[in-house]
Amino acid sequence: MTANEVSDGSATREVRRRLEDERRKRAAQLVALEEEIERAPLEEVEAADYARLENLRQSLAEIDGALRRVDDGTYGGCEGCGQPIPAGRLEILPYARFCVRCQGRASR
Ligand SMILES: [Zn+2]
Structure with a gap:
């Protein structure tokens, strides 16, 4: 544990909890959307669906990055x-x- 974590451990925990919450939500949305796209006939899948898929993946990557920054104290x-x-x-x-x-x- 670094000095940084000792000094603001509770704030760090709160941030991590929020990020993990957010991550769970996005991951669930992503799974639901992937299933939706998989079930839909190909011609009914719209570009907007792929854009949403891409957005969700992007958000998840950003959340993962933020969690890493929480871990190394640069968050x-x-x-x-x-x-x-x-x-x-x-x-x-x-x-x-x-x-x-x-x-x-x-x-x-
Ligand atoms: Zn700046």
């Missing part, structure tokens, strides 16, 4: 500028990798 820092991501933003998007400013820059 909550912006990957762009290194500043802490505001708690309010993490509240809405617990697996955010960038602060709002860097996110805006990254998506341009």
Whole structure:
């Protein structure tokens, strides 16, 4: 256990719980969607379904990344500028990798 985990162990636990919760939800949605696509006749599967599938896989990968950052103690820092991501933003998007400013820059 690192010093970091000792100093804010309960906050870390809370974040991990939220991320794992989120991960379970997305994983269940992904399984349901995959089954739906599998059952539907091919011509009835829409591009939107594949886009949702891709979105869910992307979210799961981001959540996994966030869980890794929780483990190595770098969670909550912006990957762009290194500043802490505001708690309010993490509240809405617990697996955010960038602060709002860097996110805006990254998506341009
Ligand atoms: Zn930043």
